[in-house]
Amino acid sequence: MTKVIDQKEGKNWKLYHGDAVEVVQGLPDNSIGFTIFSPAFASLYTYSNSDRDMGNTKNDGEFHAHFGFIVEQLYRVTKPGREVAFHCMNIPAMKERDGFIGLKDFRGDLIRAFQMRGFIFHSEHCIWKDPLIEATRTKALGLMHKQLCKDSAMCRAGIPDYLVAMRKPGENPEPVAHECGLSWFHGDDPPHVKDGVLSHNIWRRYASPVWMDIRQSHTLNKNKARDERDEKHICPLQLDVIARGLTLWSNPGDVILSPFCGIGSEGYQAVKMGRRFLGVELKYSYYREACHYLKSAEESQNEMLELCESENDFEEEAME
Numbered sequence: 001m002t003k004v005i006d007q008k009e010g011k012n013w014k015l016y017h018g019d020a021v022e023v024v025q026g027l028p029d030n031s032i033g034f035t036i037f038s039p040a041f042a043s044l045y046t047y048s049n050s051d052r053d054m055g056n057t058k059n060d061g062e063f064h065a066h067f068g069f070i071v072e073q074l075y076r077v078t079k080p081g082r083e084v085a086f087h088c089m090n091i092p093a094m095k096e097r098d099g100f101i102g103l104k105d106f107r108g109d110l111i112r113a114f115q116m117r118g119f120i121f122h123s124e125h126c127i128w129k130d131p132l133i134e135a136t137r138t139k140a141l142g143l144m145h146k147q148l149c150k151d152s153a154m155c156r157a158g159i160p161d162y163l164v165a166m167r168k169p170g171e172n173p174e175p176v177a178h179e180c181g182l183s184w185f186h187g188d189d190p191p192h193v194k195d196g197v198l199s200h201n202i203w204r205r206y207a208s209p210v211w212m213d214i215r216q217s218h219t220l221n222k223n224k225a226r227d228e229r230d231e232k233h234i235c236p237l238q239l240d241v242i243a244r245g246l247t248l249w250s251n252p253g254d255v256i257l258s259p260f261c262g263i264g265s266e267g268y269q270a271v272k273m274g275r276r277f278l279g280v281e282l283k284y285s286y287y288r289e290a291c292h293y294l295k296s297a298e299e300s301q302n303e304m305l306e307l308c309e310s311e312n313d314f315e316e317e318a319m320e
Contacts, residue, residue, distance in 0.1 A: 005284075008291045010298045013267055013277040017287040020259035020280045024073040032077045032278075033174070033254030035084040036245050036266050038237050039067065039110065060104070064113060070259055071117045077257070080170025083122055083249040086110060087237050089161050092140060101141060101154070107162050114166040122167035126210045127241065131158030133216075161214075163241055165249065176251050182206065186243035187213050206248060214240050220265050220293055236262060242269040250275060264290030271297035 006017040016023045040063070074084050091106045098104070111121055135143035135158075142156035181199025185206065219236040242265060250256060252274040258266040261279030263286050270277040271294060279294075281287040 006287070008294075010271075010295060012271050012275070012298060012301070013279070013294045015261070015264070015267070015278075015287065015290055015294060016280045017282075017284060018280060019282060021069045021073060023280045024070065024077060024257075024259055027073075027077045027257075027278075029076055030079050031255060032074075032257045033079055033082055033275075034246065034250035035074055035078065035257040035259070036086070036242060037258045037260050038087040038235075038262070039260060060109075064109060067110075068113060068117070071113050071119075074257075074259070075117050075119060075168060078168045079173060080168055081172025083165045083167050084114070084119065085163055085165045085245045085249065087161060087163050087241060089159050092138070092159070103156070103159070107164065111164060111166070118169065119166035120169060121164075123165040125163045125208075125244075127161035127163065127214050128210060128212045129158055129160055129216065134158045161241075163211075163245060165245075174251060174254075176249060182247070186247060187215060187218075187240045206244060211241075211244075214238050220263055220268060236265045239265060239269050242266050243273065246270060246273050246275060261290055262286050264293040268293045268297045271301055274301070 003022045004016050004018040008015050078084055088107050088110055091104045093100055093102045093104050095101050115121060131143055134140065140156075141147055142154055143158065148155050178199075182202040183199065185202045216238060218239050220239070246256065246269065250270075254275050256266065256270040256275045256277050258277070258279045261267055261281045264279060264281075267277035267279045267290065277294065279290060281290055
């Protein structure tokens with residue numbers, strides 16, 4: 001029996017307040033066109049006090065045991081030939097917690113978790129981040145300028161983000177076809193011209209293995225979702241990253257899933273781009289804010305459709 005605490009829905013979205021594994025277990029086989037999400041970063045952050053929270057784990061091994069359940073369900077519900085994309089970073093190892101200072105290959109662990117359950121490692125984009133901002137925020141020894149002066153053998157690079165795409169084997173029943181090519185690179189202002197050269201140049205930017213231009217602050221406002229006792233961690237996924245994933249790996253009208261939807265960033269962008277969204281969030285303050293953003297995206301999409309219809313009416317009148 002699926003345990004759902006609450007649910008809300010609009011014309012093109014449905015949001016569940018509950019446990020991701022249990023909710024996704026209730027979805028039909030081969031029903032999801034594209035999944036995009038940020039997983040809990042093992043035991044690095046704690047998001048809530050719930051025993052069902054995958055961030056509430058004793059160690060990395062316990063996290064991956066729990067995470068495997070959702071990967072199994074994602075394989076079942078994903079359409080053949082389609083992708084699941086996750087946003088992640090490698091995790092700093094700390095002497096007091098891990099016994100050494102270095103990095104843990106969290107990205108690789110996640111890829112292997114998907115491969116073990118049948119997915120194909122399809123693609124990845126490395127997302128550049130400013131090492132100075134990381135140094136200021138984390139005070140990491142390896143990024144301190146004084147460490148460079150003292151002993152740079154302990155210096156390291158900043159930690160980038162990744163968008164990793166895993167593909168379910170099989171023939172895609174509904175090709176993601178860009179019949180008119182690509183006319184907009186998400187992160188730029190929309191261009192006003194469409195031609196083959198433009199489309200090819202934009203494709204090169206989407207296909208770049210390193211995205212240097214993700215706007216790190218281009219996110220939904222997270223402040224309203226914080227609890228008074230929230231210790232803790234909330235870092236919404238950048239809307240540029242979501243929009244590029246949706247462009248590459250989904251069709252308008254597809255059902256887009258986010259099993260850990262937080263404050264609703266994936267759903268907000270999916271609805272604005274003409275997709276249908278299904279999200280699950282365990283923490284109530286995040287769920288409440290996600291409902292607000294999904295309603296806002298739906299209103300924005302309705303206004304856009306009304307504008308297009310009025311423009312079409314004007315063109316038809318002009319032709320007459």
